Amino acid sequence: xxxxxxxxxxSPEVQSALKENRPVVALESTIISHGMPYxxxxxxxxxxxEIIREHGAVPAxxxxxxxxxxxxxxxxxxxxxxxxxxDVPKAxxxxxxxxxxxxxxxxxxxxxxxIAAAAAGVKIFATGGIGGVHRGAETTMDISADxxxxxxxxxxxxxxxxxxxxxxxxxxxxLETKGVPVLGYRTEEMPAFYTTHSGFRVDYRMEGPEDVxxxxxxxxxxxxxxxxxxxxxxxxxxxxxxxxxNANIDAALKECAEKGIRGKAITPFLLDRIQxxxxxxxxxxxxxxxxNNVAVGAEVAKALCAAQAKD
Ligand code: PSU
Ligand code: MN
Numbered sequence: 273x274x275x276x277x278x279x280x281x282x283s284p285e286v287q288s289a290l291k292e293n294r295p296v297v298a299l300e301s302t303i304i305s306h307g308m309p310y311x312x313x314x315x316x317x318x319x320x321x322e323i324i325r326e327h328g329a330v331p332a333x334x335x336x337x338x339x340x341x342x343x344x345x346x347x348x349x350x351x352x353x354x355x356x357x358x359d360v361p362k363a364x365x366x367x368x369x370x371x372x373x374x375x376x377x378x379x380x381x382x383x384x385x386x387i388a389a390a391a392a393g394v395k396i397f398a399t400g401g402i403g404g405v406h407r408g409a410e411t412t413m414d415i416s417a418d419x420x421x422x423x424x425x426x427x428x429x430x431x432x433x434x435x436x437x438x439x440x441x442x443x444x445x446x447l448e449t450k451g452v453p454v455l456g457y458r459t460e461e462m463p464a465f466y467t468t469h470s471g472f473r474v475d476y477r478m479e480g481p482e483d484v485x486x487x488x489x490x491x492x493x494x495x496x497x498x499x500x501x502x503x504x505x506x507x508x509x510x511x512x513x514x515x516x517x518n519a520n521i522d523a524a525l526k527e528c529a530e531k532g533i534r535g536k537a538i539t540p541f542l543l544d545r546i547q548x549x550x551x552x553x554x555x556x557x558x559x560x561x562x563x564n565n566v567a568v569g570a571e572v573a574k575a576l577c578a579a580q581a582k583d
Contacts, residue, residue, distance in 0.1 A: 295328065297573050298334055300380050300399050301379045306540040307540070358540065395488070397428065402431050419446050422452045423452055430502045432506050435466060436470070454500075456474035460477050489576070523545075
């Protein structure tokens with residue numbers, strides 16, 4: 273067995289789709305274990321897989337299961353990841369070696385989902401929001417590993433932007449420095465997760481899945497390392513009031529500082545507090561934007577396969 277295969281397990285369905293140039297969409301598991309409460313997390317994760325299938329693509333939920341990066345989790349594994357919640361360790365790039373060596377489980381973030389997707393040959397990944405530069409990072413140096421991963425791993429990530437628990441302007445500056453294209457799906461404005469509005473512009477407006485696939489293929493063809501970010505705004509009917517959500521984000525940030533929460537616990541703490549402070553309203557918005565992103569992810573994956581079939 274070669275070294276990678278010892279730590280990577282790709283489901284037979286995903287393997288045959290990749291071999292036959294059929295569209296596959298990767299999905300992360302931190303959003304399941306740490307991003308939403310049980311049982312909504314499991315319901316959402318299963319519905320997300322259905323939506324991808326309805327759009328003619330194959331879903332590949334990714335997690336670390338008993339020391340293997342698993343690409344294409346089963347329903348039982350998704351249920352397990354959702355039920356165990358915070359007891360599943362959050363697995364970012366720096367956690368991966370020890371979790372794999374010890375045969376442990378891990379909830380993959382955007383970073384490690386990209387790593388496993390790339391290892392398996394999956395090029396499109398859809399989620400809710402990415403990590404980024406935290407507010408106050410000029411003193412805390414809290415910058416998500418997701419940004420460095422986008423700079424080096426060739427996967428296109430569909431998200432609804434980054435939420436304003438982060439410094440959106442600094443996150444975009446960081447991505448610019450690292451040469452990561454930030455594309456807006458039918459928008460010129462960088463969306464801010466719960467809202468379509470951030471006041472910041474994306475690099476390019478994309479008109480449809482073919483446009484996105486063509487840019488991604490050009491990047492791959494030229495050996496320009498790294499991924500791309502496709503920012504897809506939450507559908508208007510589910511978007512939250514900007515002042516309302518920002519006030520709640522500010523309250524959650526204040527509590528986080530007062531409690532002295534640090535490191536990788538910050539993001540799950542803030543997500544949970546915002547959900548509670550908004551009485552679950554932000555959870556509904558979060559679920560809807562994920563549904564919207566995976567549908568776009570499936571369309572882009574199809575366009576990519578179609579373009580590759582022509583070559
Ligand atoms: N943002 C969300 N929901 C999430 C996350 C971010 O709206 O679930 C998760 C993703 O897995 C992301 C991770 O990769 O948090 C970033 O964590 P950190 O900031 O610790 O890098
Ligand atoms: Mn961090």
